[in-house]
Amino acid sequence: MKSLSVSLVLLWLQLH
Numbered sequence: 001m002k003s004l005s006v007s008l009v010l011l012w013l014q015l016h
Helices: 002-015
Strands: none
Touching: none
């Protein structure tokens, strides 16, 4: 799922 991947990336960016 593309949208899921995008959400994971955004979350990763917020954590780092």
